[in-house]
Amino acid sequence: MKKKTIALFTAAAMLLTAVSCAKKGGSSAVSEKEKETSATSITTAKTEEETTEMATEHISPVETVSATLGSQLTADRTIGKAAGSNTTKFPLADLIEEGDKIRSFTFTIYSDNGGDIGEFKGGFGISVADECPAKTNDYWYQSPDMTFPTQGSYGEITWNVPEELTDYIGANGEVLFGYWWGNAEKIRIENVVCRFDRTRNVPVDGTADADVGKSVSYADENNIISVPLDFIPEGTVPEVVTFNISSDGSFGKYTGAFGINSSAGSYQSIDTAVFTDSSELELTWFVPNAAKAYMAQNNELILGYWWSERPTVTLNKVSVKYSQQLGYVPPVTTTAAAAAAAETTTTAAAASAGFRSAQEIVSEIKVGWNLGNSLDSYNTGRAGTDTETGWGNPKTTKEIIQNVKKAGFNAVRIPVTWAEHMDNTTIQAAWMNRVQEVVDYAYNEGLFVILDMHHDDYIWFDPKDASYADDSARLKSIWQQIAARFADYGDRLIFEGMNEPRTVGSSMEWMGGTASERAVINRYAQDFVSTVRESGGKNAARTLIVTTYAASADTVALNDMGVPAGGNIILSVHYYAPWKFSDGSEKTFTDSGKSEIDEKFKELKRKFIDKRIPVIIDEFGCVNSAAESERSAYYEYYISHAKEQGIKCFVWDNGKMNGDSSFGLFNRSKLTWNDTLLKAIMEGAK
Incomplete structure (x- = not known):
């Protein structure tokens, strides 16, 4: 760490x-x-x-x-x-x-x-x-x-x-x-x-x-x-x-x-x-x-x-x-020299497979969209593939993904919770098949696709030394099975090892964690990377995503992030900032809020991008609380200023258009967008 x-x-x-x-x-x-x-x-x-x-x-x-x-x-x-x-x-x-x-x-x-x-x-x-x-x-x-x-x-x-x-x-x-x-x-x-x-x-x-x-x-x-x-x-x-x-x-x-x-x-x-x-x-x-x-x-x-x-x-x-x-x-090191030296093996594998590097992939991503509150839904009172609609969204269809592409997004993140769909350590076949079906909707449209392990971090995942042996084995088992199923997909399919790995309910849960917790997260990140790289097919060359404790962009979490060696790795954080505007308690996107996110983007560039580690923010957004003019200004500013530092963004869309946690942009039942916000997103991504 x-x-x-x-x-x-x-x-x-x-x-x-x-x-x-x-x-x-x-x-x-x-x-x-x-x-x-x-x-x-x-x-x-x-x-x-x-x-x-x-x-x-x-x-x-x-x-x-x-x-x-x-x-x-x-x-x-x-x-x-x-x-x-x-x-x-x-x-x-x-x-x-x-x-x-x-x-x-x-x-x-x-x-x-x-x-x-x-x-x-x-x-x-x-x-x-x-x-x-x-x-x-x-x-x-x-x-x-x-x-x-x-x-x-x-x-x-x-x-x-x-x-x-x-x-x-x-x-x-x-x-x-x-x-x-x-x-x-x-x-x-x-x-x-x-x-x-x-x-x-x-x-x-x-x-x-x-x-x-x-x-x-x-x-x-x-x-x-x-x-x-x-x-x-x-x-x-x-x-x-x-x-x-x-x-x-x-x-x-x-x-x-x-x-x-x-x-x-x-x-x-x-x-x-x-x-x-x-x-x-x-x-x-x-x-x-x-x-x-x-x-x-x-x-x-x-x-x-x-x-x-x-x-x-x-x-x-x-x-x-x-x-x-x-x-x-x-x-593990994150210096420019060390990162460059460590890339040799994976870069060679990528070249052999005809894969682009992680840096090239990030540069080609325009802006991404999250299929939130669908395959990641859990504790719904439902079983099997019916959990997909347990948090209020309709079943994902090919038409939904086609509309996402038509709107201008060229990347989709597909959050998936696996824990409720396993028999001991084996992922249920029906669930794996459904996940692959949704991945194919996006992959076959020519989109970049991120597939992750999502709310498992809430259900069973624990960044403690005492839990490491058992949880590491479970993490490896899940990714061995995912990697095997998707082994022959091209470089537009990207694996993200963990979503927001953290100690749920702790006083430091959303404050960057403790030093020992951050160290354990780094070990899990290495386990994920090693497991996928050794899984066969094209996975030795595949671009992978790792994250900090709780996907935090807090400086203490960034400083303690040990990015595994070997190249073709992206660092992702979740950055809902400025938080009071993002969660709706403030209605104005202020100059101080702009300064806050600008400084964070510069920090991410300085600490990672400048050292040959590409960065994405694969969750951000603001709820439906402020006026649309303020929200649209926020989306355009955020995405454009992140892009200036070489960072690409994925908007979080949970399908909720009003009320608490209303990060919705796209009505998946009616196939209609909030056109004002969509325009701002695409302007920012130009």
């Missing part, structure tokens, strides 16, 4: 407990230059962290290590001071890990037109556990309004998080920044720095030191320092690294990154930051498992130097706590 690697810096006792908003002369140019000189030399910008426990043949002694750390998120977001567009949220999972204790956030801001910001007035908010005594709303704390001085067109706005909140903040939440008043109509948030405490129990077999004495300038084309990792014993891996650095004066704000280079590839953390008036720092890195995956031959530790108020930094010494993790198994 993967989790976002937080860049980790500590200034030891010298780290400031609060960052002054008053910036010294030339600070505006500093932050801009920092952006210009960010990482240029470490080849793979890999930012996820495996948290799956490592198999070992040796039990190392455990040492408790604590440090105050800083992580930096590049924001580049613009907000105004007008109500409805004056706040923005940032995911905590891109800044901290579970268990970290947040102390402060610093937001670097600029006026959008270079003018004077003047006195800044705004506020902050943060997700908290519902049992937090200091919460101001359910699961939320909103600060009082605050004012800060700025330095002309530039400012550093620091919020010291109230102590009474720290034990109730988790990595699955968000932090909010709000701009209420200032001279500037709009401000741009360049970056966000989070200062936090981390304590970990780390396996440690020993500590080794190395004197380095190397210097580097942030202006250098190769602005990193490499240290051969030959001073720790052979067969060991680094757990915690401390870099001792110095300069010829106060750092002010230090930014950089850590990494590992080897013959196996490269790992680089996201940008990190420390505010300090000192000329000496100790920078602590808790080495993530994802970095350890690159431990091979010719290992090097990397220190990147992007910016401070001193042009040159000297790395004096490195200290490494190491362990004998002899049984370490490299994790």
Whole structure:
């Protein structure tokens, strides 16, 4: 499982407990230059962290290590001071890990037109556990309004998080920044720095030191320092690294990154930051498992130097706590280099079968439609194939699918629940035959077809270690049978292993799950892929779809998603956003709602598409609550802006035209569409 690697810096006792908003002369140019000189030399910008426990043949002694750390998120977001567009949220999972204790956030801001910001007035908010005594709303704390001085067109706005909140903040939440008043109509948030405490129990077999004495300038084309990792014993891996650095004066704000280079590839953390008036720092890195995956031959530790108020930094010494993790198994990776290397076998099989790649298929999908609340219906009080109509929709016909194609969709997702149609582990023949009949309706029309395992995740599927053996066997059995039945279909038939795999009824069910649950979902994803690939026919080349915990697009779920290696795999999420508009509790599709989905689309592109893992959103939509003009604006905006980032969408249609959960677009009994919404969907897909 993967989790976002937080860049980790500590200034030891010298780290400031609060960052002054008053910036010294030339600070505006500093932050801009920092952006210009960010990482240029470490080849793979890999930012996820495996948290799956490592198999070992040796039990190392455990040492408790604590440090105050800083992580930096590049924001580049613009907000105004007008109500409805004056706040923005940032995911905590891109800044901290579970268990970290947040102390402060610093937001670097600029006026959008270079003018004077003047006195800044705004506020902050943060997700908290519902049992937090200091919460101001359910699961939320909103600060009082605050004012800060700025330095002309530039400012550093620091919020010291109230102590009474720290034990109730988790990595699955968000932090909010709000701009209420200032001279500037709009401000741009360049970056966000989070200062936090981390304590970990780390396996440690020993500590080794190395004197380095190397210097580097942030202006250098190769602005990193490499240290051969030959001073720790052979067969060991680094757990915690401390870099001792110095300069010829106060750092002010230090930014950089850590990494590992080897013959196996490269790992680089996201940008990190420390505010300090000192000329000496100790920078602590808790080495993530994802970095350890690159431990091979010719290992090097990397220190990147992007910016401070001193042009040159000297790395004096490195200290490494190491362990004998002899049984370490490299994790699933989602870097561009790793994904490209892993594609070879499946790509060759696809070429041999005349199949298109997953990327090619996604690029050819225009827009998709869900046959919701039909073959996925369960707990209907009916048996056999009669369950298909148990949730109010008519039996699926060839004419229904032909009308979907005529409307302009070129892809159909067919959700199927299998659990109620099995004798022990065997899918009933009548049910399999009916599923194939419906698949053929769409496949024979030339459509792309997604076939999934749908509400099984509610009936029997459980992402717990204790349930894994039995549930994995059942998952494999279902997909062995499906894969065998459809083995000779061409590349327009795509299998989706799981729908919304989650722990039903848990407090984290719709909040990205727990780290252990996300790890188990990754194991199920690998089981699904391996089962289909080994099933014969054309399935070795078939494009497959995997998903996150609960198909969540929450950052914590995305960061921990381990996409199986081998290529021809699509990542799917379900993203009903902005949620209050999607579920009908808000009637206006606001600018802040547009900003929310735009940022998520960019995140999906950055974390997956840019690493050769195509992405689809195979469920989204809004209920029949707002005016049709608002709903049509929503569908067009959502689909078109997702497409701009390379993401294709499948609208969720459950056939309900009015009332609760009324995501219906197409009356399947009358074969009529909501023409206003259909037009908007097709405009967005152009």
